[in-house]
Amino acid sequence: MSNARRSARRQNALALRIALLTxxxxxxxxxxxxxxxxxxxxxxxxxxxxxxHREALLLMAWDGLTVEQAASVLGIRPxxxxxxxxRGRRALLNAEMQxxxxxxxxxxxxxxxx
Numbered sequence: 244m245s246n247a248r249r250s251a252r253r254q255n256a257l258a259l260r261i262a263l264l265t266x267x268x269x270x271x272x273x274x275x276x277x278x279x280x281x282x283x284x285x286x287x288x289x290x291x292x293x294x295x296h297r298e299a300l301l302l303m304a305w306d307g308l309t310v311e312q313a314a315s316v317l318g319i320r321p322x323x324x325x326x327x328x329x330r331g332r333r334a335l336l337n338a339e340m341q342x343x344x345x346x347x348x349x350x351x352x353x354x355x356x357x
Contacts, residue, residue, distance in 0.1 A: 260305060288338035296331030299324055 261282070289297055302313040314324040 284339060285335075288335050291338055292331055292334055296327050296334060299327035300331045300335075303328065 289300070292300070298317065299313065302308050302316060303310070306313075308316065310321045310324055310328075314321040317324065319327075
């Protein structure tokens with residue numbers, strides 16, 4: 244009986260973590276258009292990020308830390324963490340655009356410059 248309860252709790256915790264990971268992969272671009280990744284695409288895109296960007300995004304979205312808490316964990320200033328998050332999100336968007344264009348067979352579109 245208690246094993247079943249523990250198993251159910253672990254499964255619920257895993258489902259919540261997966262939902263949070265999916266939230267990382269969905270964000271607003273250009274104030275109006277929403278880009279949503281599939282779960283597989285999100286995992287592949289996250290795996291392709293640099294360690295500092297991936298860690299910053301996951302600390303906030305997966306672990307639910309605030310900017311100040313996540314910055315403290317990483318030993319950096321909150322402004323530096325915000326920069327990592329911004330760049331990580333931008334890299335996720337570029338990865339999703341590239342994955343989407345490869346899936347549709349159209350040429351890859353990359354943003355040039357900042």
